[in-house]
Structures are given as structure tokens and as C-alpha cells.
Amino acid sequence: MGSRDHLFAAAALLLLPLFSSNPDDERCLTHLSQSLSDPLKSLHNWSATTFTSPCDGSTSFLSGATCNNGRISNLFLSNLSLTGSIPPHLSNCTALQSLDLSSNALSGPIPPDLGSLLYLAALNLSSNAFSGPIPAQLGLLVRLSAFDVSGNRLSGPVPASLGNRTGNLARFNASSFDGNKGLYGYPLPLPNKSGFPGLAIVGIGLGSGLVSLMLSFIVVCVWLRVTEQRSENDEER
Ligand SMILES: *[C@@H]1O[C@H](CO)[C@@H](O)[C@H](O)[C@H]1NC(C)=O
Numbered sequence: 001m002g003s004r005d006h007l008f009a010a011a012a013l014l015l016l017p018l019f020s021s022n023p024d025d026e027r028c029l030t031h032l033s034q035s036l037s038d039p040l041k042s043l044h045n046w047s048a049t050t051f052t053s054p055c056d057g058s059t060s061f062l063s064g065a066t067c068n069n070g071r072i073s074n075l076f077l078s079n080l081s082l083t084g085s086i087p088p089h090l091s092n093c094t095a096l097q098s099l100d101l102s103s104n105a106l107s108g109p110i111p112p113d114l115g116s117l118l119y120l121a122a123l124n125l126s127s128n129a130f131s132g133p134i135p136a137q138l139g140l141l142v143r144l145s146a147f148d149v150s151g152n153r154l155s156g157p158v159p160a161s162l163g164n165r166t167g168n169l170a171r172f173n174a175s176s177f178d179g180n181k182g183l184y185g186y187p188l189p190l191p192n193k194s195g196f197p198g199l200a201i202v203g204i205g206l207g208s209g210l211v212s213l214m215l216s217f218i219v220v221c222v223w224l225r226v227t228e229q230r231s232e233n234d235e236e237r
Pocket residue numbers: 045050060061062063064
């Protein structure tokens with residue numbers, strides 16, 4: 001090796017740590033890109049080789065991602081016609097401060113694992129097709145100050161850990177939860193009682209059906225008994 005080669009080797013060693021690789025971010029991005037389908041090819045430069053070192057300090061090599069101290073800190077993937085779902089491994093992006101997947105066509109559940117993203121301050125999943133409950137674990141996110149799951153297909157009660165936060169935690173009003181037919185509880189109204197008349201009508205229908213069935217059964221029994229007695233009488237004669 002000549003001295004020039006030594007120089008190159010030294011330079012390469014010096015440069016290496018700048019292109020920080022992080023196994024957690026790599027796992028997170030790998031799973032995320034596998035779970036998303038990207039028909040408009042907006043994430044054209046999301047490749048496995050980039051996932052090994054997606055950041056150089058605060059420079060990001062991935063469209064839609066920003067970096068801080070060599071870690072993925074924000075994912076802004078709004079309005080890209082994305083389909084697919086959120087992988088639980090998104091929680092491996094442990095330095096994530098904001099996640100915006102709004103206005104896509106994403107579906108499936110919201111993984112409870114997101115409750116372990118300690119630095120998450122903004123979560124926007126609005127205008128998608130997410131279903132299932134809102135995980136109560138999201139209430140563990142003490143830094144969360146912007147939260148939006150409006151316009152999805154979520155159902156069940158709004159967890160008190162999110163709907164009715166206390167102390168220094170940011171509070172969220174109904175606009176964070178609106179537009180999910182199956183969702184109820186503070187700050188949304190309580191379960192819709194209008195379901196009951198419908199049930200009652202079905203009940204009345206079933207009940208009256210049963211009553212008429214029993215009535216016709218009794219009529220048939222009585223008729224059988226009467227004819228039986230008649231034929232007995234006939235035989236006695
Ligand atoms: C990926 O795309 C983004 C924006 O489209 C750009 O800023 C970034 O430099 C690209 N990265 C590479 C490695 O091509």
C-alpha cells in the first residue's frame with residue numbers, strides 16, 4: 001500500500017461515523033416500506049441500502065423523512081395515495097418526534113406499540129381507513145401535543161388517557177376524533193341510543209312471530225284432540 005492509499009483509508013475511516021447507521025431506525029424503515037404500497041412512487045429513493053444509514057447528522061437521504069443527530073426524527077408522508085398498514089415495528093424509530101400519515105388510503109389497526117415512542121409530539125393519522133380501537137397506550141405519550149385520528153373507521157370508546165387528559169398534558173377536543181362512526185365517549189357523545197328502537201322492532205317482530213307460532217300450535221293440538229275424541233265416540237257407537 002502506498003502512502004496515498006493510507007491517506008484514503010484514513011479519510012474513509014474519518015468519514016464513516018458521519019453517515020450514522022442505527023439498527024433501530026433501519027428495522028423501523030425496512031418494516032415501514034414493506035407495509036406500505038406506493039402507487040405514485042413518491043418514495044422512489046426508499047431503498048434497503050439507504051435504510052442502513054438514512055441520516056447524515058441532520059441531513060436525510062429519504063424523501064418525506066427528516067433527521068436530527070443522525071436519527072429519523074420526523075416522517076411526513078401525507079397525501080401520497082399510500083395504501084397498506086402501520087407495522088408495529090414503526091416503534092423502533094425511537095427518536096421519532098412527529099408522524100404524519102394523513103390523507104392516504106391506509107387501513108388496519110393503530111398498533112399499541114406506538115405508545116413506546118417517548119419523544120412523539122405530533123401524530124396525524126387523519127383521513128385514512130384505519131379501523132379497530134384507539135390504543136389506550138397512546139395516552140402514555142406525555143409529549144403528545146397534536147393528535148388527529150379524524151376521518152377513519154375507528155370504533156369503541158375514546159380512551160380516557162387521550163380523551164380526558166389531566167395535569168400538564170395537552171388536551172384534545174372532539175375535532176381530533178370526529179368522523180369515525182363507531183367511536184364514542186368524551187369528548188365525543190356517548191353511544192348512540194338510536195340503535196335501540198331498531199333492536200326493539202326486531203324484538204317485537206320476533207316476539208309476535210313466536211306468539212303466533214304458539215297460537216297455531218295450540219289450535220292444531222286442540223283440533224287434533226277434538227277429532228281424536230270424535231273418532232273415539234264414533235267407535236263407541
Ligand atoms: C431522496 O429524495 C429526496 C426528495 O425527493 C431528496 O431530498 C434526497 O436527496 C433523495 N436522496 C437520495 C439518496 O437520492
